[in-house]
């Protein structure tokens with residue numbers, strides 16, 4: 573059985589800027605791969621490349637092999653735009669760092685969640701869509717979801733907005749979730765809660781996940797395997813335990829030294845434990 577997704581020799585350039593130089597990795601069904609690296613190393617460009625969201629300025633080469641439901645591998649880079657858009661709506665979902673910019677400020681969150689149910693909504697009645705949206709909000713622990721259905725994004729906290737985006741991402745039951753710095757904009761306590769929610773949902777749904785962060789400790793809490801990225805290359809891949817306890821690459825060692833360790837009390841303010849590494 574091939575991996576759910578396998579990136580082979582991915583190269584992405586913007587004009588003369590080589591953002592991604594020969595990146596290869598794979599993610600198995602139900603597996604969480606952590607992608608870690610300092611700001612500017614190419615993590616987001618990799619994620620956007622997988623989703624076909626880079627725009628025409630980017631020149632992309634290599635292969636992104638996706639295992640279809642039928643079991644055959646298809647190269648996302650060869651897919652027509654319409655097909656990749658459908659895949660993005662249903663089978664591959666994404667959540668970003670900044671929940672406010674991903675939500676429409678003038679549309680109620682209930683409607684936004686209902687409308688994100690692209691795979692099924694055509695056959696849903698208005699009442700059905702509303703019921704499913706409320707259930708999706710309840711599944712990410714939005715308190716009083718039914719009463720707050722008509723509220724707008726600014727009426728929710730940052731952590732709640734990120735939960736709402738997770739609800740939108742998962743409503744179509746994707747097979748792969750790409751989470752790009754999903755907790756970086758949140759304060760430490762809320763970050764821990766959202767990480768716990770992602771872990772719970774990932775296990776409940778057997779979801780495969782590409783979990784991206786500049787923070788090796790955060791990645792270590794969620795992923796089972798880690799790929800370390802530096803200047804557009806993967807410099808090290810291994811199990812969480814190996815990468816955190818026996819890093820092979822000098823760069824991984826410097827990332828480890830720069831961030832709070834797993835033994836750090838994450839309920840303490842990060843200012844105490846190396847806030848300068850957070851972007």
Ligand SMILES: Nc1ncnc2c1ncn2[C@@H]1O[C@H](COP(=O)(O)OP(=O)(O)O)[C@@H](O)[C@H]1O
Nearest residue numbers: 586589591609610611612613614615616617618
């Ligand atoms: N649209 C773009 N045009 C030109 N260069 C870009 C564009 N997007 C990203 N880059 C460059 O690609 C590199 C990787 O960026 P990015 O993937 O956003 O890093 P990370 O997410 O790891 O912080 C950076 O040097 C960045 O400046």
Ligand SMILES: [Mg+2]
Nearest residue numbers: 615616617753
């Ligand atoms: Mg980024």
